[in-house]
Amino acid sequence: MHAAHEAAYGLWSLVILNSAVFLIFAFSFFKPQTSRDWRTFSAFSAFIVALFVEMYGFPLTIYLLSGWLQVRYPEIDLLSHDAGHLWSTLLGEKSNPHFGLLHIVSNALIILGFWLLSSSWHVLYHAQRAHTLAITGSYAYIRHPQYVAFTFIMFGFLLQWPTILTLLMFPLLMFMYGHLAIVEEREMQAEFGDSYQAYAAKTPRFLPNLSSRTA
Template structure:
């Protein structure tokens, strides 16, 4: 890392990274309804807040600088790598980008985007033929796209935790749960007992381990 290069105040990177990830998420999610746009807008706000602290102004580091410097005096907390708080606090100081938390974050983010994309394809086909979406990820959870957004946000939190995004995460998760319930009322009104039977067998957000294991054993 070049110590002469500024660690923060890189507002062009804030704009570029926010735009890239928001457009990337848009291509996966393809919002159409007002409900879709609300969930996508909240997710976009989370990304902007994240990149503002990642490249613009490190509010969390400034707020916690006294405590961090007293507990971890060997770390330059105003270097850019120090923004990977979990890697720094747990001792992975040489290259945080190769640390376990950073790798875990990429797994969560990648899984979230794949889940969003796969679920949208299944949902689009079901809506086009006016059927209930039960295939693919909908066979494991009833709201895979909302779960995908939660996984992506969780991945970014593991990689670069900030006070603002930590505060936003539970609020956005609750919002997604409420949106899912509103969505279920609309789908139940359309499909009636068919949806009731589906909802009784498939959980909303957390898949059943036994169902996953049965699928893996049948595939093998």
């Protein structure tokens, strides 16, 4: 039992490796340039590091909830890695959480988020080089696909491995991204005037209106 505990946590090399892999992927797809881009990326980075610190380093959430969890789920080894998939534990799933529905949905959201991040950056990059509005690809459906992409990735990880810290960070980051989106829109309005106003009038900020596209 003790050996299993050692194998589950205290793996700081995995904390560093996993954090680096996901942040390098996000950096290569997002490519921050402005100070606003760096604030966006820094907030996402803090979320990712906090996540992997608990996933492989020190299970703070499990530690804080250990008394309640031990009473309600006495048969579970709380310091095993599988117990960190708290949604599966709370739902009473007995099978390997890595093959459960929540984990599958989580992976799908994370992949979708990275794909959206990459594809939207490609559109934005060419628009910036041409000094025009980004209105094609994902920008034809929503005005801020990159913020939505970060949301997909973070929410996907929350489905897979919720922690107290990341659950608290998530709504704060959503508020931050919402504020940054509004600031960005003001700048676009000032730069492109009526063209941006017409684009914004028909294109939702975050949630695509698919019915209007197929009507």
